[in-house]
Amino acid sequence: MAELAAQGKQPEVLFWVGCAGSFDDRAKKITKAFVKLLVKADVSFAVLGPEESCTGDPAKRAGNEFLFQMQAMTNIEVLNGYEVKKIVTACPHCFNTLKNEYPGLGGTYEVVHHTQFLKQLLEEGKLKVEGGQFKGKRITFHDPCYLGRANNEYEAPRAVLEKLESELIEMKSCKAKGLCCGAGGAQMFKDAEAGDKEINIERTEQALETKPDIIAAGCPFCNTMMTDGVKNKEKEGSIAVMDIAELLQQAEDL
Amino acid sequence: MTAYLSNILFGILFFVLVGLFVRNIRRIIRNIKLGGPANRSDQPKKRWLHMARIALGQSKMVRKPLSGLLHVIVYVGFIVINIELIEIVIDGFLGTHRIFAPYLGYVYNVLIATFEIFAVLVLVSVFFFWTRRNVIRIKRFWKPEMKGWPKLDADIILYAEVVLMTLFLTMNAADYWLQTSAQDVHYAQAGSFPVSQFIAPLFDGLSVSQVITVERTAWWLHIAGILVFLNYLYYSKHLHIILAFPNTYFAKLTPQGQLSNMQSVTDEVKLMLDPNADPYATPAADVPPNTFGAADVTDLNWVQLMNAYSCTECGRCTDECPANQTGKKLSPRKIMMDTRDRLTEVGLTLNKGKEPNTNILLDNYISREELWACTSCNACVEACPIAIDPLSIIMDMRRYLVMEQSAAPTELNGMMTNVENNGAPWPFNQQDRVAWREEINT
Numbered sequence: 001m002a003e004l005a006a007q008g009k010q011p012e013v014l015f016w017v018g019c020a021g022s023f024d025d026r027a028k029k030i031t032k033a034f035v036k037l038l039v040k041a042d043v044s045f046a047v048l049g050p051e052e053s054c055t056g057d058p059a060k061r062a063g064n065e066f067l068f069q070m071q072a073m074t075n076i077e078v079l080n081g082y083e084v085k086k087i088v089t090a091c092p093h094c095f096n097t098l099k100n101e102y103p104g105l106g107g108t109y110e111v112v113h114h115t116q117f118l119k120q121l122l123e124e125g126k127l128k129v130e131g132g133q134f135k136g137k138r139i140t141f142h143d144p145c146y147l148g149r150a151n152n153e154y155e156a157p158r159a160v161l162e163k164l165e166s167e168l169i170e171m172k173s174c175k176a177k178g179l180c181c182g183a184g185g186a187q188m189f190k191d192a193e194a195g196d197k198e199i200n201i202e203r204t205e206q207a208l209e210t211k212p213d214i215i216a217a218g219c220p221f222c223n224t225m226m227t228d229g230v231k232n233k234e235k236e237g238s239i240a241v242m243d244i245a246e247l248l249q250q251a252e253d254l
Numbered sequence: 255m256t257a258y259l260s261n262i263l264f265g266i267l268f269f270v271l272v273g274l275f276v277r278n279i280r281r282i283i284r285n286i287k288l289g290g291p292a293n294r295s296d297q298p299k300k301r302w303l304h305m306a307r308i309a310l311g312q313s314k315m316v317r318k319p320l321s322g323l324l325h326v327i328v329y330v331g332f333i334v335i336n337i338e339l340i341e342i343v344i345d346g347f348l349g350t351h352r353i354f355a356p357y358l359g360y361v362y363n364v365l366i367a368t369f370e371i372f373a374v375l376v377l378v379s380v381f382f383f384w385t386r387r388n389v390i391r392i393k394r395f396w397k398p399e400m401k402g403w404p405k406l407d408a409d410i411i412l413y414a415e416v417v418l419m420t421l422f423l424t425m426n427a428a429d430y431w432l433q434t435s436a437q438d439v440h441y442a443q444a445g446s447f448p449v450s451q452f453i454a455p456l457f458d459g460l461s462v463s464q465v466i467t468v469e470r471t472a473w474w475l476h477i478a479g480i481l482v483f484l485n486y487l488y489y490s491k492h493l494h495i496i497l498a499f500p501n502t503y504f505a506k507l508t509p510q511g512q513l514s515n516m517q518s519v520t521d522e523v524k525l526m527l528d529p530n531a532d533p534y535a536t537p538a539a540d541v542p543p544n545t546f547g548a549a550d551v552t553d554l555n556w557v558q559l560m561n562a563y564s565c566t567e568c569g570r571c572t573d574e575c576p577a578n579q580t581g582k583k584l585s586p587r588k589i590m591m592d593t594r595d596r597l598t599e600v601g602l603t604l605n606k607g608k609e610p611n612t613n614i615l616l617d618n619y620i621s622r623e624e625l626w627a628c629t630s631c632n633a634c635v636e637a638c639p640i641a642i643d644p645l646s647i648i649m650d651m652r653r654y655l656v657m658e659q660s661a662a663p664t665e666l667n668g669m670m671t672n673v674e675n676n677g678a679p680w681p682f683n684q685q686d687r688v689a690w691r692e693e694i695n696t
Contacts, residue, residue, distance in 0.1 A: 019678040022687040032694050050689040053677030061630050062666045063547065063652030065516045067673060069523040100512035105520065145631040150511020176636050180576040185630030189669035189679055193627040196581030203576075 001046040001082055009045040013117075014084045016098065017090035019054050020220035026227065027220035033080055033249035034090050035115055041126040045088075051078050055097040062186035069105065074095075076107035090114040090245060092146035092219045093184070099151070113147055115157040115218050115244050122163050129251045134164040139247075140171055140210040142203065142226060143178035144219035157218045157244050164251050169210040179203045181225035188221050204229025207237070215241045264346035271481035276486035279496075283565060285601040289556035294504040301503045304641070309502040314639040318570070320530075321386070324379040328415070331372035331379075332495070335422070338369050342477050352429075355444035366445035370426060373419045374449050380419075384412045394569030397578075399588040404567055407490050414483050421476040427453035428469035432462070441469075497564035498640040504557050505641035510632045513649060518544040547653025550614040551597045554650060561642040562594035571634035571644060577627040584627035586644035587632035592619035593647060616651060625651050626663055 004011055015038065015236045020027035033047040038045050056071030079087075087109050089095050099111035112120075114188050139161055147153050173179050182192065182199030192198060204226060207215045215230065217223040220243075227241045242250075294301075312329065317324030333679050341354045355362045387408060388393045415482045427450035432441040435454065447454075455691070457465045487493050494501075525531045548554050551562075571586035578585050596615045603610045613619075628648045635643050655661045661671070669679045677684045 017687065017690075022690070023678060023680055023682045028690045028693070031690050035690075035694060047688065050685045052687055053684065054673045054679060056673070057406040058679050059670055060513060061652075062651070062662055062670065063649065063654075063656035064662070064670055065519045065546065065653055066523065067670055069515065069519050070526075071673065071677070073523060073527060081475065096509075096511040100509050101515060104515045139524075145629070146511050149636050151509050158387075159421060177574065177633075178632035179579070180633065181631045182576060182629060185628050186666055186669065187629050190626070190663050190665040192580075193577070193582045193623050195577070195583075199576045199580050199629065202580050218338070254634050 001048050004046050004049065005082055010083065011103055012044040013086045013088050014079075014082075015045045015047050016087050016089035016091075016094050017047055017052060018053075018089055018094045018220065019226075021090055021091050022052070024220060024224070026224060030090055030220060030223070030243040030245055033243065033254075034118075034245040036249050036254040037118065037121070037127060037245060037252065040252060041121045043121070043126070048078065048082075055094045055102075057093040057097045057247070058186040058189060060097070060101070061184070062189075068101075072105050072107070076102060076105060079109065084109055086112070088112050088114055090218075090220065090243070092144040092150070093221070096146040096150050101214040111207045113151075113153060113218070115147070115160055116153065118212055118245065118248055119156045119159045122160065127252065129163050129165075129248070130253070132165050133253070134166040134214075134247060137164075137166045137213045138169055138211060139164075139166040139214045139216050140169050140207050140212040141174070141216045141218075142171070142181065142207060142222055143175055144217070144222050145178070145180050145184050147218055148178055149176060157216070160244050160248060161216060162202065164247060166214075171206045171210055171211060173206060179206060181219075181222040181223035183225050188224075198229075200225035200229040201232055204233060208235065210234060212239060214247070215239060216244055216247060217241060218244050261347060261349045267478060267481065268343065268346065269287075271485060273477075275348050275481075275484045275488075278485065281331065281601060281605065282488070282493070284604070285597050286556050286559045286563065288597070288600065289554050289559040290552075292504075292557045293557035294506075294557060297507060301332070301505075304505060304507065305499055305503040308505075308639070308641055309498045312639075314641075317639075321383075324382050326376045327372075327379045328335065328383075331376040334372050335369050335376075337365065338422075339477075339480065342473070346477060351441070352444045355442070362444065363446035366426070367448050370447060370449040373422050375414060377419050379417045380412050384409070387412075394573045397572060397585060399585055399591055400567070400569075404491065404591065407492075408567070410486075411490065412491050414479070414486070418476060418479050421479060423450050423453060425469055425472035425476055426450035428457060428465050428472060429456045430454045431465050432469060451457040481670070489657045491565065491567045494564050494566040494640060497560060501560055501564040502641045504560065506557075506643055506646075510635055513656070516546070516653070518546065530608060545654070546657035547646070547655070548650035549616045549654045549658070551593060551600060553654070554593070554647060558593070558643070558650075559597055559648055561644075561647075562590050562597060564640055565590040565594065565642055566640075567591060568639065570637040570639065574633040574637040576629055576631060576633065582624075583621065584624040586648075588646055589620060589624070589644045589660070590642060595619065595690070616654065620651065620657065625655065628652075 001014065006095060017031055032115040053075055054071055055075065056068035059071065060068035087098055089098065095111060095113045096173060098109065141157055141161060143154060159170060179202065181203050207226065214228050217226055223241055223243055230236050230239050230241055312322065312326050315325050341352065344353050345351060386392050426447050429441055430447040430451050433443050433453040457468065545553055551559060567587055569587050575584060575586050593615060596619050599613065600610060625648055629644060632645060635645055672679050672681050676682060
C-alpha cells in the first residue's frame with residue numbers, strides 16, 4: 001500500500017490479510033490462493049503489509065475493550081491515512097469487526113468477505129471456472145459464525161461452490177443453525193472448559209455424516225478447527241478441508 | 255344491599271387483584287430501570303415491524319414446527335378467549351348475564367362457538383406440552399438449571415390453563431343445560447355451544463338450582479382464576495406473555511456480530527492517543543468513576559434486564575449452544591435466569607427497604623467457568639423466539655473480569671500481550687506479515 005501511495009496510485013480494493021492469513025502456515029495458503037485469483041482477475045489491490053495490525057477482535061471478545069479500541073484506532077488512522085474505501089478480507093472475524101465495529105470509532109469502509117468478492121468476480125466474468133475438477137465431488141460447507149449468523153451471509157460461499165459444479169451437501173445444522181467450530185470468542189487462543197467433547201469434534205462428526213470428499217470453509221480459524229477434527233478422526237487421507245478461495249484457485253488451475 | 259352483594263364482591267375481587275397486578279408490574283418496571291442506559295428509540299418503524307413479525311407473528315417460534323404450532327394455538331386461543339373476558343367483567347360489575355348476547359345476535363353465537371373450539375384446542379395443546387415435558391422428557395427441559403422451581407413453574411402454568419379452560423367449558427355447559435333442558439327456561443337463549451353441549455348431559459340428574467350453582471361456581475372460579483393467574487405472572491417465567499412485545503420492540507437491530515463499543519473506553523483511549531492531553535489532569539469531581547463491564551445486574555443495561563424478565567426458559571438457546579452441546583457448564587438460558595433471579599433479589603430488598611446483601615451476579619450466580627466457555631457464535635441469540643441476547647451479558651461480564659480484575663485465563667493474557675506487543679495474537683514479528691509473498695510463486 002505504501003508503495004502505491006508513494007506513486008500516487010489508489011488501488012481498487014485493500015486486501016486485509018489478517019493475522020492468521022499472515023502468520024499461520026495453513027492460512028497462508030488461503031492468502032496465496034486468494035491473491036492468485038485477484039491477479040488472475042486483474043483486480044487492482046494492495047495489502048498494508050507491516051502496517052497491518054490485529055483488528056482487535058480476539059481482545060474484544062475476550063473482554064479487553066481497551067486493547068480492542070487501541071488496535072482499532074491505530075488501524076483506522078492507517079486506513080484513513082491511505083484513504084481506503086473498500087476492503088476485502090478472507091477472515092470473517094476481521095470482516096465483522098471492520099464492517100460493524102470500526103464505523104463507530106471513525107472508520108467507515110465498504111467491507112466485503114472474500115467469498116462475496118469472488119462471487120462477484122465470477123458473475124462479472126472476470127473469473128471463469130474451467131475443467132470441472134470438482135465436478136460431482138461431494139462438498140459440504142461449514143458456515144463461519146461471523147459470516148453467517150453474525151452478518152447474514154449464507155449465499156455467497158454456496159454460489160461459488162455451485163460454479164464448481166460440485167455436489168453441495170448440507171450438514172444437519174447449517175446456515176442460521178450452523179454449529180460453531182469452537183474457535184470464536186477468543187477460544188482459539190485457550191483450552192476449552194471441561195466438558196465431554198471438543199466442539200470441533202462435534203462439528204467434524206456432523207460434517208462426516210454427509211460423507212464428503214471435501215469440507216469447505218470460509219474462515220482460517222474454522223479451517224484449523226475442522227482440519228484438527230478430521231485428523232482426530234483419522235480421515236485426513238480421504239477428506240480435505242479447503243477454503244472457498246483454494247477450491248476456486250485449484251479449479252482455475254493457477 | 256343484599257341484591258348488590260355479588261356486584262360488590264366482584265368489585266372487591268377485581269380491584270384488589272388488578273391492583274396487586276399493577277403494583278407487581280410497577281415493581282418490575284422499577285427493577286428494569288435499575289439497569290444502565292441503552293438507546294433503543296431509533297428507527298421506530300423498523301422496531302414496530304420487528305415486534306409485529308416476531309412477537310405478534312411468532313415468526314421465530316414456528317422454526318420448530320411442532321412446538322411452534324402448539325404455541326400458536328395456545329397464544330391465539332389466549333387472545334381470542336380473552337375477548338369473552340370483557341363480557342364476564344361487565345357482567346360481574348352490573349350483575350347482568352351475557353350482556354352482549356342481545357346486541358350481537360348471530361355474531362354472539364359465532365364468538366362463543368369460536369371460544370369453545372379454541373378452549374378445546376388449547377386443552378389438546380397443553381396436553382402435548384405436558385407430555386413433551388413429563389413423558390417424552392425432551393432434554394432441554396431437564397437441564398440442571400431446570401431443577402426445582404423452574405420445572406414446577408412450567409407445570410403449574412400448564413395445570414392452570416387446564417383448570418381455566420375446564421371451568422370455562424363447565425360454565426358454558428351448565429348455561430346450555432339451563433337454556434335447553436330445564437322445564438321452565440331459567441337462562442335466556444344465548445350463544446352456540448359446539449363443545450359444551452356434549453358436556454351438558456352430565457348434569458341431567460341434577461336439579462335446576464344445583465345446575466345454577468354449578469354455573470355460578472364455574473363462572474366465579476373462572477374469573478377469579480384468571481385474576482389470580484395474572485398475579486402469578488410476577489413470580490413466574492410466564493411474564494413473556496406481556497414482555498415479549500416490548501422485548502422485541504427494543505431488541506438490537508444491528509448485525510448480530512456487532513458488539514457495542516464502550517463509550518467510556520473510547521473516551522479514555524482518545525485521551526491516551528491525544529498528544530495535547532494533559533497527563534496530570536484530575537478527573538472532574540462530580541463524575542463517578544466508571545466500572546468497566548458488569549459484575550452485578552445494576553451494571554447491565556435496562557434492555558438486558560428486560561430480557562431477563564422476558565425469558566420463558568424454553569431452552570432453545572441452550573439447545574443450540576455449542577458449549578452446552580459438548581458438555582460444558584455454560585447454558586445461555588441459565589445466564590438469563592440467573593440475571594432475573596439476582597434482579598428479583600435486589601428488588602426484594604428494595605421492597606422491604608432493607609440493605610442489600612453482599613451477593614452479586616458474578617460468582618454468586620454466574621461462574622467464571624460458564625463465562626469463559628462462550629464462543630460468541632450467536633447461536634443462542636439466533637434461537638431465541640423473542641429476541642433475547644444472552645451473549646451481550648456474557649460479554650459485559652467478561653469485560654468486568656478482564657478490565658476490572660485482570661482475571662482472564664492465562665492463555666488469553668498471553669494472546670493479549672502478543673496483540674499489544676506485535677499486533678497479532680501470536681508472537682510473530684509484524685515485519686513478517688508479507689512473508690507469504692516470497693512463497694507465492696514457489
